[in-house]
Amino acid sequence: MDVFVCAGCGTELTAPVLRVALPDHTHHGAWEELHPPLMEPATYAVDPLPTGPPWRLWEEVGEEAAARQGVYAQVYSVSFGARNRIVIAPGDSRSMTLIPERCEGYCRGVDGRAGPNLACEGCGRAVATRMDDCGMWQTVWLEPDAVVRRFAGLQAGPPPGWDDVKRAEHRVQPVEPDGSWSRRWEAAVGVALAHLLVVTGNSPVALPAGPVADLLGDAVGRYLRAGADIRTLGLAGPGITTPRPRPDVLLVPRHPLTGAPWRPPGDEGAVVPLDSGVWAYLAHPGETSPMPASGGLPEGVLRDDYPLPPRPWCALTPHRHAFDHALVRLPAVRGPVLSRYRASYGRRRE
Structure with a gap:
């Protein structure tokens, strides 16, 4: 501490x-x-990275000075605050x-x-x-x-680690009680999509069936192009078996203490890091069925003690500023493919 x-x-x-x-x-x-x-x-x-005031307009800063501040593509203004x-x-x-x-x-x-x-x-x-x-x-x-x-001395308990992401209390629910999407989910998915865009070069991506496809499918389809040359995405991390054969990209948690992405031992392939609490819900969603694990109920009857999950108003929309904030801070955005993508994406937002 x-x-x-x-x-x-x-x-x-x-x-x-x-x-x-x-x-x-x-x-x-x-x-x-x-x-x-x-x-x-x-x-x-x-x-x-630099945060807060003073801010300087991109036109005053220029590409190279902005890159020294950790911004690799044009934005409205660049922070020259403290790191x-x-x-x-x-x-x-x-x-x-x-x-x-x-x-x-x-x-x-x-x-x-x-x-x-x-x-x-x-x-x-x-x-x-x-x-x-x-x-x-x-x-x-x-x-x-x-x-x-x-x-300040030793802390009361052990620091958070990979074992923590498997615990039920670490999961972040995707939907708020009022039916809106979790703001943490919106931002985390926006950041993850920026990394996914970079590692795939804006190739189409096939998602694994289950929570990943159900919750992120619409967002991935909105931000990445469709077509041939499809890349595969798999969910991997503590407490679950890494898919075999290995998908082109693994969706993995960030370490809750260090922020480093999880990797299978000896694996140097492409990974996309995700907020560990959001990842934990995708990997370990807990009980999701209103039917008992064994036995049965009369036909047409559901358990009356089971809290049904909240239903969102609409499909998950990633936080636009979180996506763009992450993307412009990845050096690969300077390449021709992602430069064209960002120009096209900017026009679609207007």
Whole structure:
């Protein structure tokens, strides 16, 4: 476990927190909605790429300077904010106070547009940015040059690992109680589709029967082209048998602690990483039948104690900004095939 302190005076600014993988949905919420905290209690993550203000228009930056910022295709604006900013849940912040003149937002909260809006109570140094406006996950972003990480002692239990993705509590349900798709699913699928597009070169993809085809089929058909030269996709990861023969691409979970994609031992083939909680639902959905496992019920009768799964309003639509955000940060997007794809995709969105 770590604790972050003010670089100026040493005041502790966080509770003890454990570093975990940066969530795929970090920068992608739903417009005009209030969201819960991004991070689980007592955890933190680090974004290695520049985030936040100042922003510069693509026309002012140019292709090579944008690439140095981790952006490899044209976007409206490029962040020249700090790298390696640290994100925590607001409830894990300590000894910080808002800077009123920097608390601008769209309508329901603050969005960080003016830069750090939290000051250390010990010395008044601007150290972090609170963000909680509509469409944003509730976060506190610590500025890397304003804080110092210190070891806070051993954690209460073992760190999360591959065994955790097999547990029922790790699964993220795809549909909210009101029938809308999970915002985490929308973002995670958008990011995974960007990686799938890159590893297949926009080839058609055949999905395995079952939850993957049922839940992701419409999204894959919308974002990838149809035709011949079909690539195969298979689900692989902890607790399930890797398909044989090996599909062209494996859909695998990200490690909940490191974010690294799972791989079969000795396998160097193409993989597409997916949010481990979303992957866990696809691989281990749990009981899905309203009929008993053995025996039977009278004809036409279903169990009256079985909670039927919520029905979504429509087919899953990946988060458009999550898809594009991930795609432009993959160097392969500079190639001719994906450059043409992105130009065509941009026209379809307009």
